[in-house]
Amino acid sequence: MEALRARGLTKAFRVKRKDQGLGGSLRSWLRPEWEEKIAVANIDLDVGRGETVAFLGPNGAGKSTTIKMLTGILHPSSGEATVVGFTPWRERAKLAYRIGTVFGQKSQLWYHLPPLDTFELIGRIYEMKRDDYAKRREDLIERFELGPYLRTPVRKLSLGERMRCEIAASLLHRPELLFLDEPTIGLDVVVKQRIRELIRERNRSEETTVFLTSHDAGDVEELCSRVLVIHHGGLLLDEPVERIKRDVLSRKTITITLAAEVSPEELPCVQGTENVAVAGRQVRLEVDLRRAGVEEVLSGFIGRFGIEDLTVEDPPMEEIIKHIYGER
Amino acid sequence: MSTGDSGGLRAIAAFLGTCWKINLASALEYRLSFALLAGMMFINNFIWLFFWNLFFSRFPIVQGWELRDVMLMWAIGAGGFGWVNLLFGNFTRIATIVSTGELDLYLAQPKPVLLHVLASRMSITAAGDFVFGLVIFAWVGERTLLGALAFALGLLLAGLLFLGVMLHVGCLAFFIGNSEGIAQQALGSFVSLSTYPSSIFKGAARAMLFSLIPAGFISYLPIGLLKHFDPWFVTAAIAATALIGGSGIALFRFGLKRYASGNLIAARS
Known part of the structure; x- marks a missing residue:
């Protein structure tokens, strides 16, 4: 069913076309130009x-x-x-x-x-x-x-x-x-x-x-x-x-705030993590879930570093859509 | 399960009753504001009468109009505007509702769109207008059953004429986009013209007041309906009200097909 x-x-909507600024507004007021915008x-x-x-x-x-x-x-x-x-x-x-x-x-x-x-x-x-x-x-x-x-x-x-x-x-x-x-x-x-x-x-x-x-x-x-x-x-x-x-949703972004500053060389090397970025005490990395689990990535940090805060995020929708467009 | 096909007048009456109850509850949320706004409008109307009183103390009769007639004209105008603004308070905001896309919420629900829009707001100041109308009638009107019925008919016609005219002006938003400014100007002009004795206008201006801008049908009610009952005028006023109301509803329905919605963030208040 x-x-x-x-x-x-x-x-389709009829939309007025107007150039930038006061001049554009005046021209549009005197001689309006319309264009058809296809919304769907x-x-x-x-x-x-x-x-x-x-x-x-x-x-x-x-x-x-x-x-x-x-x-x-x-x-x-x-x-x-x-x-x-x-x-x-x-x-x-x-x-x-x-x-x-x-x-x-x-x-x-x-x-x-x-x-x-x-x-x-x-x-x-x-x-x-x-x-x-x-x-x-x-x-x-x-x-x-x-x-x-x-x-x-x-x-x-x-x-x-x-x-x-x-x-x-x-x-x-x-x-x-x-x-x-x-x-x-x-x-x-x-x-x-x-x-x-x-x-x-x-x-x-x-x-x-x-x-x-x-x-x-x-x-x-x-x-x-x-x-x-x-x-x-x-x-x-x-x-x-x-x-x-x-x-597409096989990627997560993990942001970890550590208790102390750390250099990139000190970070654990886990397979499946990419785009690692370190800024002061904050470490940001992307995980490919097909190659490594979130738990697996975190286990590399727990015990070695003090962790103050942690967030796990999905990729933004714009990125997902961009990926889909890229495929098409 | 909702009963989509039942409905009918009882369901509409129950819906309107709940709408008005909620509007009143919403208006009463701010007690002081409610009392102040309604009270200020009452006083504002009285100040106008005070000026008319000064005028008539120098010129007791103008084109057959006396102070009492002008007072009743104000009673009908303010009272008519008051009841329609109390029960159908969005009638002055149709242009805004259409051009900002607020119509979406009403269109997504099953009740008649126009009725739903109109009944979804109560103007607080209108309470002052309505009470003012009743007080003036009690003061100088004909306090008999027939007099009260004629006054009630006057209020009804005046209110519906205000509603019909503003419906036409508000519907412009479907066709020319942002017409909020025009709607506000039209409301101000129509209210003004309905509070001057129609007999002072002659020729084209008078013809206009009984056609294109039908404020004459309101301002002449104290004479043609209350003072010297004129069946031709009353019939014409009823016919004009029905015509303006009917064409307003048709225009709104036609306009809905051109409705373009909008993305303004909105809340019902």
Whole structure:
């Protein structure tokens, strides 16, 4: 069963062309010049029910525009799409009952009120029966551990607390398909992890299809089974995450802050480590996980040097995408 | 499970009721600000009446208008603007909402977009306008059931006319991009024109007030509806309100097809 299908989806915007500076502005005001910008070019998508798909691409690649067309917010310039059986831009309201959306940069929570009030409004917007709404709300409050924040105005919540409330709010009406646009943007590692767990749990327990855009490789690695990469508006890659993991996410960057300064010659030589850089007490190196484990690398340091701090990072999404572009 | 196909008027009423409850709760978050803003607007309106009082003390009748008529014109204008701004407080912000991409949130939810947008904000100052209208009517209006009903009809028409006009102006943002400045200017001009006796305008200016800028349908209500009931004027005012409202809704729907969204970081307040 398909949750989402798009064929030849295209969106073009008319953009004013303007030269730099006041002169450019004046010329543009007197004789405006327009050009057509293709934000999304002829893309085909297929997402099965219950799948978790990452939709990646650099800034301006057309990710958000695609999501907006698939949720009925924008009308496409051409192409067709069905999302849980509806054409988004023609049957927007019917579709909205069946999908959930979380836009990391656009909050649906009322800024001056506690999340509980927004939940109440969302219950009404989706016409949930009162007893069902109360039961569902309690379930999400428990799962998302929202109890302590429910009566605090949203403006006083931390970004992580707010995002947990946002996702819970978008799940209240039990959407079949959840669109997440940068859900972990600006969050710390611990909160990101918790949010990923919660989304994964919803996917497993309710078979919610997840369509996610993110700049965080961790989101993709931990949540998704498939990766779609878009570039210059066109679909560049459609691969299982396993392959991306094997080929691209096989590298981690380790940063170690030692108790005392060390010279590069004193560092342990572990196979699989590359691009080692030493700056004062800080050592930064890349590990190829196909050749050495993180534990193996760290064991070379533990016991020989005092370690004050340690971070293990995925390669930045831009690097992953660059790698993919390089392959194509 | 949500009941996507049920809905209907009861569901819309429940949704609007919750929206207004939440708006009020949000406005009451800042107690002092709420009281000050509403109170200041009440006083501001009274100051205008004070100037009109000075004027009419020198010229007791102007083109058939007396001080009482002007007071009722202000009661209808402020009261109409007040209720619509209380219940549908985003009607002055449509251009901003469209041009900054804030419409995304409303489009992603199943309720009628325009209604949802309009009902998602309550203007605090509007409470002062609305109470001012009621106080003036209680002071100089015809305190009978018929008088109260006529005044209520006047408030309804005035409010809907403000809403309809601002809907048209706000929808410009779908077609010309940033029209926030135009919307603010149009609001200011329309409010001003609706608070001057329409009889002082003649010829083309008068024709304009009953067509392109339909402020005359508000400013003439104290005479054509309250003082000397004129069925032709009242019918024309109702028809104009329906036409402006209907065409505004059609324009908004048409505009949605051209909506280009945006990437501004936004929160609901």
